[in-house]
Amino acid sequence: MNEALQDEIAALNSIYGDSTLLPSPTDPPTSSIYILTLPPLDPSSPPSSSLLIQFPPSYPDVPPSTLSTHSSNPALPKGTAARDLSLFRDAITQVHTPGQVCLFDAIESFNDLLTLATSPVPSPSPSPSPPPQSQPETSLPPPPWILSAPFTELKSTFLARTCPVTSVSQAKGYLAHLLATDKKVRSATHNITAWRIRGENGTSYQDCDDDGETAAGGRLLHLMQVMDLWDVMVVVTRWYGGQKLGPRRFALINMAARDGFVRAGLVTEEKEGGRKKGR
Structure with a gap:
């Protein structure tokens, strides 16, 4: 093998x-x-x-x-x-x-x-009912996540999700929806989060959450700053494999995030000699 x-x-x-x-x-x-x-x-x-x-x-x-x-x-x-x-x-x-x-x-x-293949064809409604005033996270449409490739080392796996966001409340809602609807994400060891959002009148919002992986959120936010990414959030999920990775885990977290940003079309992969650089 x-x-x-x-x-x-x-x-x-x-x-x-x-x-x-x-x-x-x-x-x-x-x-x-x-x-x-x-x-x-x-x-x-x-x-x-x-x-x-x-x-x-x-x-x-x-x-x-x-x-x-x-x-x-x-x-x-x-x-x-x-x-x-x-x-x-x-x-x-x-x-x-x-x-x-x-x-x-x-x-x-x-x-x-x-x-x-399994979605029912909606039937026309003569008088559509007004939308409800509020909905729980699980009843909202799923956020338009773009997934990275999974990165595995010493049996730990890292997977990033990226998504465009326009407000802090939207970013928090997307994260809540993900945790409420995806059992495998909810049961993961860490879900490290960062977002950068441009608001009105020149205001901006940046935040991150380590979710128990000390300093990981700040490093993820720093990556977004270096890449000059705005109006996007990223969630990097880690499933711990039983062997400690030491500082290497931070590189893997950023590798997954960067791959997610590339797949979302936010950045292009660097090239050497006209060929894409490998991971």
Whole structure:
């Protein structure tokens, strides 16, 4: 097993749960066949389906193959496993880039495709009711998060979310919504936050929160200052892997944040000799 695949397995199991991606017990280890248990859209519901994934020796230069379904929750409607298999194959095709691990992005893309496939078509209403005066965080539309790639070292995984914001109350609301609706984020070791917002009449707002990772929020805010980023927030989630990283953890936090900013189109990746610099 190559190092990129080892890191990807550790990252997926940190983010979605320890049994998300496991070797197939019925296939020889040399086959590189794994069982991927797709995480549910709703954290409170059971998993949907499990798929058999085979990684070629040249992965990630070559995409993994989604061989078949492995199992399906018996409580789910007939046809769910076949639907998930088809959607996940589409997701792999959409996200794979030669040389880049892709399962995390494929899972997120699969969830997007599944949402589209299962969303009911709204029926026209002759007299729309007025919007409620207030809504709890869980009933609001999800913030338009852009996710970084997961970064894993010594079994700790770091993942950044970035989002445009125009007010402090909006930033706080987005964070509250994330913690209220995403169990895997809520149960993480740390959720380090920073934002910079330009207000009216030349005012500006900057704030950060270490969430128990001492000095991490300030370093994250400093990164945003150096990059001259405004009207955006970032949340870097860390799942601790049991081994201390020392000062290296701050570099990984900033690496995840910067990758999120790049993916959100807020900055461009530096280049050397006409090629993108690697992480």
